[in-house]
Amino acid sequence: MLSNTMERTQPGTTALPPYLLDLVGQARRSVEIDPDFTRRCLEEISSLLTSVTSAVVERGLAPSGPATPAGTLAKGGLASWQIQRVRAYVEEQLDNTVLIEDLAGVAKLSPGHFCRAFKASTGETPHGxxxxxxxxxxxxxxxxxxxxxxxxxxxxxxxxxxxxxxxxxxxxxxxxxxxxxxxxxx
Structure with missing residues (x-):
């Protein structure tokens, strides 16, 4: 089943395959009508997620953002300690206003450089x-x-x-x- 799932994803990405999203939709629609079918869908989803996670770990891909081999940095990206500190800071301050200047200070970079490096490392903007x-x-x-x-x-x-x-x-x-x-x- 993993080979079919992996063929449906775009090469070089770790996005969830459309087949998995279809299974989630089927499970949601059938939850009250056909509990046995829902259970089978959920078991299939669980096995797919386990397989995809194993494939990601085996390939040494980063858990989020663009696919890069483990231990290497995206060109112009943040170091792993910077990403960890920024993520921890965001988690602590989530109920408050989080400014780019503050995040840049945590990473010890200028705001402009921080935004570019964050996007290069994670594939999304700090605001996103x-x-x-x-x-x-x-x-x-x-x-x-x-x-x-x-x-x-x-x-x-x-x-x-x-x-x-x-x-x-x-x-x-x-x-x-x-x-x-x-x-x-x-």
Missing amino acids: YIVRQRLRRAQTLMLNTNDTLSQIACACGLTDQAHLTRLFRRMLNETPLSWRRNWRFA
Whole structure:
């Protein structure tokens, strides 16, 4: 099954194959209608993710961002200690405003150089990374707390519930409320 899955991905990337996304969609649609089919879909998804993860580790590819052999840096990118420090800083400050100048200071670079190096290392801009982390925290809070979406938005450093909804819809093509209903008791 892995060979079929790997053929469907673009060479040189570690993106999830479309087949996996199709399985997730099928499982979501059939969860109440056909639990046995849903279970089979989830088992297939689990085995695919295990296989893809094993293939990534065997190839020595970075866990996120562009595919580069382990131990090498992307040309013009950040050192691993810089990436680790920036990620830790973002995680600590996620409920506050995170400025590029502060991130650059953590990496001991100028803001302009930091932005270019961060994108070269991770494949996304610092702002995109911060937004994605905020949405991940929002998802975690939606699943694990009974807080309102407005409270969750503020806890994730977003302005209000409307801001959370706009970002959520843009990134996940779904509103936070419908996502929460679909995944909370799944």
